[in-house]
Amino acid sequence: MDQPTVGILHPGSMGAAVAACAATNAAAVLWCRAGRSAASVERATQSGLTPVATLAELLDCGDIVISLCPPAAAEDLARAVAGHRFAGVYVEANAINPQRTQRIAALLPDATVVDGGVVGSPPVGGKTPTLYLSGPADATARIEALFADTAVQSAVLGTKVGQASALKLSYAAFQKTSRVLVALAVGMAREHGVDQELIEVASRRTDSYLAEPEYVAKTAARAWRWGPELEEAADTLAAAGLPPEMLRAAASTLARWNDAKDDGSLTLTDALDRLAQP
Structure with a gap:
């Protein structure tokens, strides 16, 4: 399988560490600098992520996009992505309820949405969180491959969007x-x-x-x-x-x-x- 280009939205403490693990099996891991704080810049730099100037650039280049942000922002972020008609794999990995996850999937008709839920601490200093996944089997398999042999363990729960969020x-x-x-x-x-x-x-x-x-x-x-x-x-x-x-x-x-x-x-x-x- 070819190495995908991955975009991370946004590199907080969990997002940056997860993105750094994804970089093991990705061609590149991109993040958007627009509107981000100095702390985000520092985290992204330390994690070896590649900056791009705009969300549009990230989505144009990205095969897989991972959304890891404060729960309240999850739908607004998905709407912004939907506005660019992103057609790759969108991993909704925020701590939100299954109904919101399903609403986000409906907002992204051009994308393949994978439901994700991270259980555990950020994958640094020997920590090994598990990224639980649910959604279309071919897409969850791509995410499993993305994190193979990294500190992020992945586990597929099923094909229904909402299962990972519920767990x-x-x-x-x-x-x-x-x-x-x-x-x-x-x-x-x-x-x-x-x-x-x-x-x-x-x-x-x-x-x-x-x-x-x-x-x-x-x-x-x-x-x-x-x-x-x-x-x-x-x-x-x-x-x-x-x-x-x-x-x-x-x-x-x-x-x-x-x-x-x-x-x-x-x-x-x-x-x-x-x-x-x-």
């Missing part, structure tokens, strides 16, 4: 919310002088709850008393000047399981089905 956001929802919950829990404990003891209690268990989905059914059966407990915790946060909304939202979520009180026969499927029914 990315499913994982991010747990991982990032968990970090916020840590801040709230330690903040609450610190207010009462027991933060070190909290950390000691937590250190006895290091497994990720996300790897134990079977426990969801037990959670549903206990929701009738866990919800009020979280309301008490939310009140404690509020009294400490910490935001209680996340725990109140969790209590509201648990309330969907109130009619499953102490039901030991629930399965994971039962619990998830009930959770999806207000």
Whole structure:
């Protein structure tokens, strides 16, 4: 397979590092200097990317374009690309929901759109994130080839645009919310002088709850008393000047399981089905 010319939109910390990996199997990796900050210039230079003056030049030369930008900008960027009738492979690799990804695919009728989701840290310093892909099989195969034998591992989930975005956001929802919950829990404990003891209690268990989905059914059966407990915790946060909304939202979520009180026969499927029914 011939080496493609790749364009990266825009070289942030993740985008520049991913683009540098793509350069291993590309003829060139281009980026557009127009409107970019000094920090972007420095990142792109350090990553060995080739500057071009305009988006039009990048799209005229690029066989594959990778969009990695702040989520809010994803559709505007796609519209700008669509305005030039780009007809290559467009990798929508931003942390956006599947519906937005599908809207972006509709904005680019001349391109072949591949849905992408990066899970992990930027591929520098020994880090090896995974770029999950979904979309037309021939196009996802090209992206796999682009990152072969680099620090970016690739994995194809299927042919449906939206699958990669769904996996990315499913994982991010747990991982990032968990970090916020840590801040709230330690903040609450610190207010009462027991933060070190909290950390000691937590250190006895290091497994990720996300790897134990079977426990969801037990959670549903206990929701009738866990919800009020979280309301008490939310009140404690509020009294400490910490935001209680996340725990109140969790209590509201648990309330969907109130009619499953102490039901030991629930399965994971039962619990998830009930959770999806207000």
